[in-house]
Amino acid sequence: MSDNLSEVLFSEKHNVRETSTLIINSASKKNTKVAAENLDGHEQAGWYRILKLLQWAWQGLDIIDCYEVLAKISASTNERTDPDLLDTVIGFRKGNWSYEWSKKAMHYQRQANSFVEQDQPEKAKQAYYLASQLYSVASYPHLKGDDSSIQAQTLAFNNYSNSFKYTKDALLKIIEVPFEGKQVRCYLHLPNDDTIHPVAIVSAGVDALQCDLLPLFEKQLKPAGIAMLTVDMPGVGFSNHVKLDQDTSRLHQAILHYMRKVPWVDQARVALMGTRMGGNALTRLGFVEPKLVRAVVSVGAAVASVFDKYENFSKLPIMTLDCLASRMQLQSSDADLLYRHCVPFSLLKQGLLGRKKVKIPLLSIGHAQDIMCNEQDLQLIARTSYGSEAKIIDKSPIFDAYLRSLEYSAQWLGQHLQE
Template sequence: MSKNLSEVLFSQKNNAKETSTLIANSSSKKHQRLEQSMFDGQQSVGWYRLLKLLQWSWQGIDIIDCYEVMAKISASSNKRSDPNLLDTVVGFRSGNWNYEWSKKAMSYQKKANQFMQAGEQQKAQQSFYLASQLYSVASYPHLKGDEYSIQAQTLAVSNYRQSFTQNNSTLLKEIQVPFQGKHVTTFLHLPNDDEIHPVVIVSAGIDSLQCDLLPLFEKYLKPAGIAMLTVDMPGVGFSNHLKLTQDTSHLHQAILHYIDEIPWVDQSRVALMGMRMGGNALNRLGYVEPQRVKAVVSVGAAVASIFDDVKRFNQLPVMTLDCLANRMQLRQSDASYLYQYCVPFSLVKQGLLGRKKVKTPCLSIGHSGDLMCSEQDLKLMGRISYESEAKIIDKAPIFDSYLITLEYSAQWLAKHLQE
């Protein structure tokens, strides 16, 4: 990676559109939903973005760095596209979300290069990794057409790759999967390349990049000897040229079939794991390809209630509505307009969830008060097959319980992948 890559990317014109103005949204911008979500982050008055502090900490980012960056954004006196929203400073300059997070990322990238030159590989690896995570936050929520976001994504990926050149204990393979006349880049993480491994195909939500998912592998899947193949959802990251449609599993189905071409994994032992819309796609794939899938884990999956109940849908945060519209290649995200396009995402309305049973076991994880994945959704997923189950978190602190459940998920996957 060129040391000057960040300078080249961010030295361009300073008139890119501010993130929150990319998608037209009228009445929806006026509402606020002030509650903590385990999966989406906290929607706070004065912020356009959902603040994923617990998630970012889980990814390895120092919470002190988070508060430092957010303080600089808050204190900025530069022009904002919306005076009532702190993270809407226009232009790549002091106070702009992308600028402040990228600046922090650059400091870790600089340290990483210094460690690498000094031959301190472990420290270099950790610094490159932290730089990648900070650049990912700088890019967040990764809207297509957001110039500075795309530049930060480039740096997130390049630092992520560089971190693996300094680390001999974890192997990263980039798998180019042919799809619709092009190729989609996926990341295959291997415990080692000495043997063939069972593999879990993993996708997060429509506001996440696949480089955000390494702790899932390092802490839970790798110790169980399971490989992890990550893929960005349509409209995000390496899949940003694709449109999100009601056939949410189309890309993942192509990847599932391409597993046969990957020499390091066992195509007869493939499981799926998805969060939010990733859970929608991979649950759907479990229905479509039950003969190829050994097990499915869904985390807070958006599969039914949020698309079946317009009142629930209308409560979605503005940023989430913008992400949905952006991935579907729509120009506006007003809730009343967007809802009609999202109804077909319901796996209930597609005649799958609650109506069709498969042999593939499903573990559904969520909490009882979640807007996007109701308790009823969790129970429906827990009845997909005889061996399926639902883990409903109802005790605080929710995020801590969620981490414990991830460990249970790895054990559950290992059990089903060994059968």
């Protein structure tokens, strides 16, 4: 996308709805908790969004850039929807979350265009990639009806695709899967084109885009010779038109069947890997399609306890509740109302977990005290088959342990995807 068009899209606007007001009750629920670390990032007083600084650094962003943007948001004197929440500046202008992150992203996009003109493909590739990640953060948490977020998403995906035009040692294939009258775009990353590779179908949570997942491929799956097919969760990104319901795996099931038509991967060696609600969908798919799947990795998957007990559900951050409501096409994130809609997400209540064993192995990874997926959930997943296991993170820093677990999961998948 040209710089001129980007400037038109991201000129200041004062009449756009502020993100935290898109779902009813969200702006009135102040984040007054003390700073808490979990797999998602830091939930801090004074912020509507969960700050994922370590994850953003993992995605390749310069932590200094991140602090610079957060400082501009914090220092803004423009009117906020909630004066106690720093990232609620009204209008697409200075101090607004999407505006400040998009401005930083545009800096790298311009750099990338300049590198292309100078015939420096490696630098262009890196700059386009950084722009894509910054635009993704500008869109975060990707709520439906957020005009600024939708614009940032478009630029995130465009810059992501552009980065692969200048990449020599990795291949990106765009897979369009028909689903509910539209095409769902997935990214297939191949280690090389020398052979047919086993593939892992990967989805993150309801607050992430598939273009956030490249480091998982570059650092873990690619060295293990495993291709990666990324899928946006229902209600997010290219799956924006799909409603999240209790059949959380129906989109992924359609994609799994469509993979039979994809010539670059070995259809007999397919694994699944999901985080948070992505872990719910892909763990469920392992039960639904055990003959088509070799192994499943679930990371901090929301599969049981968070939906089985209101006490657990009510502790979720307001941003997470808003994301769930948005994906389910609901207008309110009131915990009492939303909980009744989310109870059916429990794989325990669906009669899948804890009732019978499946032949495929499952690896569950998570933090013992995690609100969304506690140790009991991890052990429950690990008891699903004789080849399953749980890897429990019980030491700080949590994110470092999480990254080490990803390395282990790639090795584990490699073993189960061998001929």
